[in-house]
Amino acid sequence: MNTNNNIYTVVYTSVIVVVVAALLAFVSQSLKSRQQANEKADTISQMLTAAGFGTKAEFQKIGNAAVLDKYAQEIAEAFIVNPEGEKVADLPLDEVYSPSQLKAQNYKLKGSDVPELPVFVFKNGLTVVPVYGAGLWGPVWGYVAFEEDGVTIKGAYFDHESETAGLGARIKDDPAFQAEFQGENADWEADVKVFEIVKGGSPKNADGSEIMDNRIDAITGATMTSIGLENAIQTWLKGYSKYFSSKEQPAPAEEAAEEVTEE
Numbered sequence: 001m002n003t004n005n006n007i008y009t010v011v012y013t014s015v016i017v018v019v020v021a022a023l024l025a026f027v028s029q030s031l032k033s034r035q036q037a038n039e040k041a042d043t044i045s046q047m048l049t050a051a052g053f054g055t056k057a058e059f060q061k062i063g064n065a066a067v068l069d070k071y072a073q074e075i076a077e078a079f080i081v082n083p084e085g086e087k088v089a090d091l092p093l094d095e096v097y098s099p100s101q102l103k104a105q106n107y108k109l110k111g112s113d114v115p116e117l118p119v120f121v122f123k124n125g126l127t128v129v130p131v132y133g134a135g136l137w138g139p140v141w142g143y144v145a146f147e148e149d150g151v152t153i154k155g156a157y158f159d160h161e162s163e164t165a166g167l168g169a170r171i172k173d174d175p176a177f178q179a180e181f182q183g184e185n186a187d188w189e190a191d192v193k194v195f196e197i198v199k200g201g202s203p204k205n206a207d208g209s210e211i212m213d214n215r216i217d218a219i220t221g222a223t224m225t226s227i228g229l230e231n232a233i234q235t236w237l238k239g240y241s242k243y244f245s246s247k248e249q250p251a252p253a254e255e256a257a258e259e260v261t262e263e
Contacts, residue, residue, distance in 0.1 A: 037064055043096045044071045050143040050157040051126045055175075068094075076123045080116045085242030088116060096120075099141050099159075102132035109235050117239055126154050129240050133232025136224040138162040140171060140232055144181070150247035151188070156181040158229060168225030180216040186237055187214045188245045194237040197230040199223075 045059035045067050053074060059067050078091035097105075097118050108115040120128040125148035132141040142158030156178050158171040170177050180201075186194050194214065201217035218226035 039098050039100075040064075040096060041067045043098050044068065046157045046159060047071075047096070047120060047128050047143045047145075048074070050155050051122055051124075051128055051145040052155045056157065074122050074124070076121050078118065078120045081119055081240070081243045082116050083239070083242065085240075085244070085246045087119075091118060097130055099132065099139065102130050102141055103139065106132045106232075106235070109239050115239075117236075117243075119240075119243065127244075129236065131232045131236040133228055133235060135160055135163050135171075135228040136168050136222075137164070140225065140229050142171075142229075142232075144233070144237070146186070146244070150244040151185050153181045153184045153186065155179075160225075163225050164222070167219065167222040170219050170222065171225060171229055174219075177219060183213075184216060185213045186244065188241045190214070193234060194241060195230075195233050197226050197233070 041059075041064035045056055048054060048059060048067070048070060049056045051074075053070065059070075062070075072093065075093055078093055078095065079087050080089045080091060082088045105115045105117065118130065122128070126145050127148075127150065128143050128145045130141065130143050132139065134140065138161035140158060140160045140163065142156060144156045145154040146152065147154050158178065160169060160172055163169045163171065165173075184195070188194065196215045197218045198215055199218045201215055218230075
């Protein structure tokens with residue numbers, strides 16, 4: 001066979017391409033279940049971190065099986081709510097929304113077709129909801145945990161695909177940034193901003209207290225990432241506003257005590 005002619009070159013190249021493609025497809029399919037398991041455990045560890053059950057680093061150390069066990073111990077219920085905030089379906093307790101699933105929902109949230117959204121409620125009364133949006137270089141996402149009152153933020157965890165190291169990547173890498181969300185409130189009645197990330201954070205009163213408690217300080221040098229994360233939080237929390245607004249708020253301690261005394 002003449003190995004120097006064009007026909008041989010074309011046939012040889014075609015065979016190599018087909019073989020390599022087949023090998024890649026086989027490897028991808030073989031690893032698919034493991035990839036899905038890793039993605040699920042990572043998603044759960046982010047939710048648990050937001051809810052204060054541990055840190056992301058701690059969950060990475062204990063492995064996927066232990067993360068799933070911890071989630072099974074702590075989760076009370078998971079369900080879907082419609083745009084009116086009404087529960088419309090239960091979610092299996094082992095079903096979580098990965099970033100790829102959140103991406104599909106995000107397209108609908110930004111359009112006119114408001115989707116049904118997942119809610120995760122833990123046995124300690126915390127409610128965790130996801131957020132998703134676009135950063136500077138790629139998608140950003142995360143999970144926000146609310147106290148039983150449905151207003152106060154217990155914690156948050158955020159991740160990204162390709163934000164700049166030392167700048168935008170701090171939404172994931174800097175615990176101090178995520179800690180800023182703790183104790184802040186969502187303004188469910190706001191017409192425009194349920195929650196804001198702005199340069200300088202919330203203005204202060206003379207005594208140092210915040211004038212507005214639904215604002216935190218943006219990351220210095222990462223304006224576009226901060227804006228992208230704020231838009232993600234705003235868009236998704238707005239989608240949950242009717243659900244949280246409809247939650248029955250617990251009576252203040254003094255009022256509850258008076259009711260007990262009267263009885």
